[in-house]
Amino acid sequence: MTMHFNDETFRGDYTYHNSPEAIRRFPFPFDQDSYMYSVNIEQHPGGPKGTPFEFKFDVDEHYVAEMKDREITLAEDPLRCQSLPHMELAGWDLLELIMVSKARDYPDLFTLHRDGNDWHWINKPLGIEKKFTFLDPTTLPCGPMEYITRQTQGDFALLHERDGNLWMDAGMVTSQADWSLDFDVGMNFFEWHAPVPKARKMGVFDKALKFLLAVGQGQHYRRLNWTMTVNPRLDTSPENYHKWGPEKRTITPENVGQKQFLRVELQTFFRLPRSNALAFPIRCYLANLEDLAIVPKWGRRLHRVLRDIDPDLADYKGFAVNQETIVTYLSQFDDGAPTSPGIFPDA
Amino acid sequence: MKLALKVTEVETLSPLVKRFRFEDPTGAELPVFSGGAHITVEMPEGDIIRRNSYSLISDPYDGSAYEIAVRREDQGRGGSLYMHTKVSEGDEITVSTPSNLFQLDLRARKHVLIGGGIGITPFLSQLKQLDMEQKPYELHYAARTRDEAAGLKLLPEAAHIHVHISDEGARMDIGAILDGQPLGTHVYTCGPEGLIEAVADQAARLNWPETAVHSEAFTAPPPGEPFDVVVKSTGQSITVKADQSLLEALEEAKVKVEYSCRGGACGRCQTKVTTCDGRILHNDHWLSEDERGAQQDIMPCMSRFKGTRLELDL
Numbered sequence: 001m002t003m004h005f006n007d008e009t010f011r012g013d014y015t016y017h018n019s020p021e022a023i024r025r026f027p028f029p030f031d032q033d034s035y036m037y038s039v040n041i042e043q044h045p046g047g048p049k050g051t052p053f054e055f056k057f058d059v060d061e062h063y064v065a066e067m068k069d070r071e072i073t074l075a076e077d078p079l080r081c082q083s084l085p086h087m088e089l090a091g092w093d094l095l096e097l098i099m100v101s102k103a104r105d106y107p108d109l110f111t112l113h114r115d116g117n118d119w120h121w122i123n124k125p126l127g128i129e130k131k132f133t134f135l136d137p138t139t140l141p142c143g144p145m146e147y148i149t150r151q152t153q154g155d156f157a158l159l160h161e162r163d164g165n166l167w168m169d170a171g172m173v174t175s176q177a178d179w180s181l182d183f184d185v186g187m188n189f190f191e192w193h194a195p196v197p198k199a200r201k202m203g204v205f206d207k208a209l210k211f212l213l214a215v216g217q218g219q220h221y222r223r224l225n226w227t228m229t230v231n232p233r234l235d236t237s238p239e240n241y242h243k244w245g246p247e248k249r250t251i252t253p254e255n256v257g258q259k260q261f262l263r264v265e266l267q268t269f270f271r272l273p274r275s276n277a278l279a280f281p282i283r284c285y286l287a288n289l290e291d292l293a294i295v296p297k298w299g300r301r302l303h304r305v306l307r308d309i310d311p312d313l314a315d316y317k318g319f320a321v322n323q324e325t326i327v328t329y330l331s332q333f334d335d336g337a338p339t340s341p342g343i344f345p346d347a
Numbered sequence: 348m349k350l351a352l353k354v355t356e357v358e359t360l361s362p363l364v365k366r367f368r369f370e371d372p373t374g375a376e377l378p379v380f381s382g383g384a385h386i387t388v389e390m391p392e393g394d395i396i397r398r399n400s401y402s403l404i405s406d407p408y409d410g411s412a413y414e415i416a417v418r419r420e421d422q423g424r425g426g427s428l429y430m431h432t433k434v435s436e437g438d439e440i441t442v443s444t445p446s447n448l449f450q451l452d453l454r455a456r457k458h459v460l461i462g463g464g465i466g467i468t469p470f471l472s473q474l475k476q477l478d479m480e481q482k483p484y485e486l487h488y489a490a491r492t493r494d495e496a497a498g499l500k501l502l503p504e505a506a507h508i509h510v511h512i513s514d515e516g517a518r519m520d521i522g523a524i525l526d527g528q529p530l531g532t533h534v535y536t537c538g539p540e541g542l543i544e545a546v547a548d549q550a551a552r553l554n555w556p557e558t559a560v561h562s563e564a565f566t567a568p569p570p571g572e573p574f575d576v577v578v579k580s581t582g583q584s585i586t587v588k589a590d591q592s593l594l595e596a597l598e599e600a601k602v603k604v605e606y607s608c609r610g611g612a613c614g615r616c617q618t619k620v621t622t623c624d625g626r627i628l629h630n631d632h633w634l635s636e637d638e639r640g641a642q643q644d645i646m647p648c649m650s651r652f653k654g655t656r657l658e659l660d661l
Contacts, residue, residue, distance in 0.1 A: 086453035089480065135479075162452055163558055214607065214615055217378050217444045218348040274408060274476075276381040276450045 016232035044222035087170035091145030093272035154283030175234035228319035257290035299333030364497035376410035380445035382473030404471035456531030463538025467498035568592035611649035625654010
């Protein structure tokens, strides 16, 4: 397997782009023509070959550029990566999970040799080769969670279980949909979800927490979430709202197809063995409306979903201000024909 | 998830307690785990499969084997008797992957572990984890007689490991153990209900925060008088035998119920009661006092029923 990595940016000149293959494998989140919250959880990994669901940790053409973007964000704001002192063990668990999975699933890109606790890690795309002692933090240049998540796409939250709740006690968060690790660190499941409209009343969080607490070793799950972002920007953080918030006002009927992106989060859950913590990777995928509409089913469906969505959700997901422009643009792809069930393109 | 393993060692630790070691038949590494974790062991007998959960006592970071210690309960449902009389070296055995309802709170500045009798078991893996994490701790192990104290063979000799044998006049003084512990200490108790309550009372008296007081009481389901249960969706009536749990009877009748710990601690098998003409004998540690009184929920892994009609929303 060889993989081409895009030379692209997620800020400034925004040269981010999807190849035709990347569009076709995009994790389109809507399995029907309307949207409301649900605890839409499936087993992970597992899915058609080539999709982002095939392996525990998906590596795609944006890998190298995303890691460069993370480096920039961290250099400007080191608090995007935090780990409370009791979470170091969970960091090692996460490092093991990712290194073992990537070396197995992408043998051309990653290699891991283990002799007891003497480990030798080779990351070819990023040009990293490192010998270190597992569980000995003095042998890595930074903490284990930071070390491995500087080499893995997506944000990461490590959740500590105690008192019948989950606590966000560590994380690496640089490609987030407008939430802040520095604000949420140390909060429990209900506290960090407090801004989400409607869901608490619907009982969604009670059910979700009960489910997460019952996740056992060796059982991994995923769900898809989504929002809308203007320009292909990974770092849509509250800290930098002054940089990206005003960009929402740059949408016009002429540029909406290229500038308006559907932002999809592939959220996965893993119980970590030594720490009994839960790892919660949140992987971000971006595609603009023009590219999505290349798949006829997605063009039709996206139009219907965004046209009929609950106004509170349009507001929460941050696109209410451009909803009319978006829906008008998408209407050209909706001929009223029925769409097939499920998220994947028609063959 | 299940693991098909092989019994590689059986050792008698005391007249009532045996240690079992399970390994992968091909020598493959088993998933490592966290201190205080347990596995559920399957015990097939004829048409039925009994499942009991046991704390892991082996090194949590060592994937070469899992070890458990089982106390023979002659008045039990037969699970521990099965382990003692039917399981020998070389046998195949099916167990679950480890899960943990009694993990260490690694935020603690110091850990105080108090085990009574067979309640020593979860601490055997925890103290290995604490050693590796280089965290300060002290362990107190209480038993009636030295002969009964199966844990002695499994505990290292160290200044911070204290053994209290009441027959030798060295009864454990909980007040003395808890008083004067540094701020940020967490206490963990496993053993008889009375011990758990005594530690919780003493901690409360000393104004310890509730979140620093942990316990694990889950035990095997108790036997009792037989009773009938009706499955609402099908109208099927099932008899729960004296030496069977309600969960086991439902499983035997192919009624699917989710479960994990099978000891009334994890909450996974909580089931709605649609009719209750009689009294539910709640034996779990999950439902609150109010929920028990309401008789609208039951934990089938532990609880039983006395009365004329019990119908479950299954």
